[in-house]
Amino acid sequence: MTTSAPLPAARVVDAVKVYGRGDTEVRALDGVSVDFPAGRFTAVMGPSGSGKSTLMHCAAGLDTLTSGAALVGDTDLSTLDDRRLTLLRRDRIGFVFQAFNLLPTLTVAENITLPLDLAGHAVDRRRFDRLVDTVGLRDRLHHRPGELSGGQQQRVAVARAFAGDPDVVFADEPTGNLDSRSGEEVLRLLGRTVRDTGRTVVMVTHDPVAAAHADEVIFLADGRLVDRMTGPTADRVLDRMKAFDTGTGPGAGHPAAPALSRGGAT
Numbered sequence: 001m002t003t004s005a006p007l008p009a010a011r012v013v014d015a016v017k018v019y020g021r022g023d024t025e026v027r028a029l030d031g032v033s034v035d036f037p038a039g040r041f042t043a044v045m046g047p048s049g050s051g052k053s054t055l056m057h058c059a060a061g062l063d064t065l066t067s068g069a070a071l072v073g074d075t076d077l078s079t080l081d082d083r084r085l086t087l088l089r090r091d092r093i094g095f096v097f098q099a100f101n102l103l104p105t106l107t108v109a110e111n112i113t114l115p116l117d118l119a120g121h122a123v124d125r126r127r128f129d130r131l132v133d134t135v136g137l138r139d140r141l142h143h144r145p146g147e148l149s150g151g152q153q154q155r156v157a158v159a160r161a162f163a164g165d166p167d168v169v170f171a172d173e174p175t176g177n178l179d180s181r182s183g184e185e186v187l188r189l190l191g192r193t194v195r196d197t198g199r200t201v202v203m204v205t206h207d208p209v210a211a212a213h214a215d216e217v218i219f220l221a222d223g224r225l226v227d228r229m230t231g232p233t234a235d236r237v238l239d240r241m242k243a244f245d246t247g248t249g250p251g252a253g254h255p256a257a258p259a260l261s262r263g264g265a266t
């Protein structure tokens with residue numbers, strides 16, 4: 001009897017993304033293959049311009065690959081027309097952005113259920129209540145975003161991202177606009193939600209402290225996957241990032257010959 005590995009929540013295979021042509025051509029992704037396992041919190045790190053946002057946008061169906069494949073579950077995004085891609089993003093993916101992106105005229109409760117309301121899906125009250133308690137916003141449900149702190153607003157955005165029970169939540173620098181204490185709360189919340197609900201989070205970040213909340217960190221350099229680290233700590237992630245600056249360590253300064261070390265790089 002053969003046992004097959006569980007299907008990753010999302011993945012890219014041989015992902016290439018080229019912007020521009022000729023002299024202005026940029027290979028933002030240069031053959032990246034990576035799985036985002038279900039039920040795990042993965043952070044994506046790498047120097048500025050290494051392709052982190054491009055990877056996230058292509059994996060989430062916000063942008064298309066030049067070649068290779070991006071899949072959510074077993075759905076190859078390139079097989080979907082615009083309408084079905086929009087439906088997939090709405091029904092199977094949650095997003096958390098640096099800028100919160102809440103609707104100012106809606107209450108906290110209305111913001112959280114907005115994706116479900118737009119989809120015409122009923123709100124499961126028990127699920128909603130559990131989410132509200134997880135993000136600690138019960139006493140703010142009837143407030144508007146402008147009446148909340150940045151950290152509280154981002155917690156609303158996290159609740160909204162998980163409200164539809166998506167296969168995967170993509171978070172793009174979710175703590176970029178927050179002070180360190182509020183940022184820490186949002187990161188704990190993301191980690192707790194992954195552990196408590198078995199959902200999947202993929203987070204792009206520049207911050208080693210943020211990345212240390214993940215189960216695994218993947219490192220990009222020059223559009224390639226050059227390293228990965230399980231059980232990260234902020235110090236180990238920082239050391240790994242410093243190696244990019246000093247040109248030591250796998251992938252640093254050698255984009256044509258990436259070396260992968262599974263399960264930690266110290």
Ligand SMILES: Nc1ncnc2c1ncn2[C@@H]1O[C@H](COP(=O)(O)OP(=O)(O)OP(=O)(O)O)[C@@H](O)[C@H]1O
Nearest residue numbers: 019020026028046047048049050051052053054055
């Ligand atoms: N729309 C675009 N047109 C042309 N080039 C682009 C475009 N978007 C990104 N790039 C280029 O692709 C490369 C990867 O960009 P990307 O934004 O994915 O990197 P990043 O790792 O997220 O960077 P940062 O940490 O600075 O946000 C960069 O060289 C960038 O200039």
